[in-house]
Amino acid sequence: MHGTSFPIEESDPLVLIQSKLKGMEMRGELERHNSELQKKTKAGIERPKPVEGISKVTVTRVFYYDPTYVVQEDLKDHLGRIFYKKGTKINPLETVSLSQNLLFFDGDDEKQVAFVKEKLQEMKGKDLNLTAQSWSEAKTLKIILIKGAPLALSEELQVPVYFDQNGALTKKLGIQHVLSLVTQTGLRLRIEEIPVR
Numbered sequence: 001m002h003g004t005s006f007p008i009e010e011s012d013p014l015v016l017i018q019s020k021l022k023g024m025e026m027r028g029e030l031e032r033h034n035s036e037l038q039k040k041t042k043a044g045i046e047r048p049k050p051v052e053g054i055s056k057v058t059v060t061r062v063f064y065y066d067p068t069y070v071v072q073e074d075l076k077d078h079l080g081r082i083f084y085k086k087g088t089k090i091n092p093l094e095t096v097s098l099s100q101n102l103l104f105f106d107g108d109d110e111k112q113v114a115f116v117k118e119k120l121q122e123m124k125g126k127d128l129n130l131t132a133q134s135w136s137e138a139k140t141l142k143i144i145l146i147k148g149a150p151l152a153l154s155e156e157l158q159v160p161v162y163f164d165q166n167g168a169l170t171k172k173l174g175i176q177h178v179l180s181l182v183t184q185t186g187l188r189l190r191i192e193e194i195p196v197r
Contacts, residue, residue, distance in 0.1 A: 050147035051167035056109065057177040057193040065173050065182075065189040067092050093187045100142040102182035104164065104175055107148020112179050115196045116143065120157060146170060146178055 024030040068091040075084040084090065105112045123141065144162045145153065154161035164170050173182060179194045 046151055047149045048163045048165060051164050051170055053167075053176065054106075054146045054170060055177050056106070056112075057179055057195045059193075060195060061177075061193045063174070063191050064185070065191060066187070067189065068187075091187050093184065093189075098182075098184040098189065100140045101184075102142050102144055102169070104144050104146055104170060104180045104182070105178045107145040107150070107153050107161070109147075109196075111196045113153070115179065117157060120159060144169065 021030060024033065068089050071084045071086055071088045071090060074082045074086050076082050103116065105116055107113060120141075141159075142162060143153075143157070143159060144164050146164050146167070150161040150163045169175075173189065173191060175182075175191060175193075177193045179196055181192045181194060183190050183192075
C-alpha cells in the first residue's frame, strides 16, 4: 500500500536572501547597515582591539625564548621520502635569522611613545646591530603595538608601525610587559623588558 506523495515545496535560499535585501533597500535599512559596517571596519583598522593581559614594565628583566620544537610525526615530501623523522629537534634560527629587532610597546602610553621617538631619532642613519645596551647603534627595528592606533602613529613616527593582532606574537614569546625589545642571541631570542621613566 502506498500513500499519496506530494512535491517538495522548499524555497530557494538565494531567492529568500534577494527578497530580504530588496525589502531592506526599500525601507532604507540596507544603506544604513552598509554605512555601519564600513564605520566598524574602519574603526577596527585604525584602532585594533588591544592585546589583553599586558602591563607596563616596572623593573628591567631579561629572559630568552628558544624556538626549538620537536617533530611530532615523520615529515615526508610529495614522493613519500622522510625529510624529518619523528622526534627530530628543529630550531628555525639555524636557517633563518631574525631580520629585524622587534620593539613591543603601548601606543596609548605617552611616555612609551616619547621614548620610542627618542630612540628612533638616535638610530637615524645607523645600520648596525641593536641591543638595549646600545640603542644608538641600531639596525632596522620593527615597531609593534599592543594597544593604540598604528596608522596614526606610523604617520607621526614616519616609520611603519605594526599591531600584534590577537596577541599572537606576545603570547608566543611570553611577553607580559611592555616596553619589550626582542633581539637574536645565537639560536635564541633575547627579550628585554625596559621600564620607561
